[in-house]
Amino acid sequence: MTFFEITFLLLFLSQIFLISYYYPNEFIKRVSYILDNYPPSEYPKFYPKAYGYDSDMAGKARLNFYRKMNIFAALVGFAILSWMLITGYRPDGSEEMLILFYFMLQVAPLMLASKSTMKHYKLMRQANENSVRRADLQPRRLSDFISLKYLFLAVLLYAAQLVYYLYWKDFTVSDDPEAIATIAGIAAMNLIYIGVVIRIMYGKRLDPHQSEKDKLKTIGIVVKSTLAASIGVSIFLIINLYVQTHDLHHYQPILMSIYFQLIVSIGLNIEFNNYRVDDVDFEVYRADNRVSPT
Amino acid sequence: MEIIIDIEDTEPLFSQLIKQIKQAVQNGSVSPGDALPSIRQMANDFGMNSKTVAKAYSLLERDSVIQTRGYRGTFIHPDARNNCTVDLNAWVLQELRNKIEAFKKAGVTDSEIRIGFSSAMNALNS
Structure with missing residues (x-):
């Protein structure tokens, strides 16, 4: 086996481990901790269907489903890896689509979990009977959550990858629909990131009971993760273009795998490190938590 | 600083909001020159219509408790503490x-x- 083949197989193994085992396991530990230590009987506001509904069991069932989906993704990964080893398949750099589709399968449980969380918040808002509403008397600014030099870096990298791409296309993209679609796609992705940040900073409260401190933490995590994703995409695109222009196509699957692992690791580490479950103020989810206006 | 309103209170929401901001000025929680949240941010935080916040801000501006500096936002007026007592x-x-x-x-x-x-x-x- 060549160095390239060993690197590819090791990175694929690392992708299976990180995205389908390690981080899902960390996520499951966090949710299990919440379900065990903050049960619906004591913290009903955290479980919007807790009234007359066994949401403790429902939470555990959903968590179990999440665990099974990740086990399935890991098994598929091991099956691909085993097939490569048994049949003597030699990676030649044409596995970009394999890495991409496998990554999509791996993040599907995370996407479903995110969707489920948004639904959970919606139910919390619908079940919210508290007439007392709170707001912070300070404006929220981007600089409260991230250093502006990182924002500058993100803009700079976006511009750099755009200029690099145009340079690669000899600055003649007006009659190249594929190039226009690529530029528009990357711009749209960054616009979505901007929309996500605006939504979390100035949009409706997701969790109607969350303390102000925890809310600011949540905003910080989303802003940092989004910025990291934008920076990551630009760096990946620049490197990807570089390997294409220097006839290093066969490194693309390796780069893609590294990129996916980094983007998931950075995003989830930001969340796990900045939003520790034992620091969350769960008192706001107790049944009799009613505050009168002062 | 956090402000709290009760949507079931008989007192209109904009009036509760004005009262709370004036209280914050009087007890020193906010000082002259401090920035206030945008109308949109505050309305979404409270889960209320932005027109309600806009009305409260406009009345506070009329009373010179706050001042709007164009695109830079809304700030506490330099004479806010004195003007809060004017009824x-x-x-x-x-x-x-x-x-x-x-x-x-x-x-x-x-x-x-x-x-x-x-x-x-x-x-x-x-």
Whole structure:
């Protein structure tokens, strides 16, 4: 086996481990901790269907489903890896689509979990009977959550990858629909990131009971993760273009795998490190938590 | 600093908001020159219509408790603490009372005062 083949197989193994085992396991530990230590009987506001509904069991069932989906993704990964080893398949750099589709399968449980969380918040808002509403008397600014030099870096990298791409296309993209679609796609992705940040900073409260401190933490995590994703995409695109222009196509699957692992690791580490479950103020989810206006 | 309102309170929401911001100014929680949240941010935090916050901000601006500096946002007025104590409603009431007393002394009847007041208001609004 060549160095390239060993690197590819090791990175694929690392992708299976990180995205389908390690981080899902960390996520499951966090949710299990919440379900065990903050049960619906004591913290009903955290479980919007807790009234007359066994949401403790429902939470555990959903968590179990999440665990099974990740086990399935890991098994598929091991099956691909085993097939490569048994049949003597030699990676030649044409596995970009394999890495991409496998990554999509791996993040599907995370996407479903995110969707489920948004639904959970919606139910919390619908079940919210508290007439007392709170707001912070300070404006929220981007600089409260991230250093502006990182924002500058993100803009700079976006511009750099755009200029690099145009340079690669000899600055003649007006009659190249594929190039226009690529530029528009990357711009749209960054616009979505901007929309996500605006939504979390100035949009409706997701969790109607969350303390102000925890809310600011949540905003910080989303802003940092989004910025990291934008920076990551630009760096990946620049490197990807570089390997294409220097006839290093066969490194693309390796780069893609590294990129996916980094983007998931950075995003989830930001969340796990900045939003520790034992620091969350769960008192706001107790049944009799009613505050009168002062 | 956090402000709290009760949507089931009989007092209008904009009035609760004005009261809370004035309290924050008076007890020093916010100082002259401090920035306030945008109308959109505050409305979404409270889960209320942005027009309600806009109304409260506009009345606070009228009373010189806050000031809007174009695109830079809304800030606490330099004389906010003094201006918080000014009650425009009480002032209007006092001024009207003085005028009505003067009319009555001159022999103007109640209905003449009402008609005159109504005509003056209509003339000003037209």
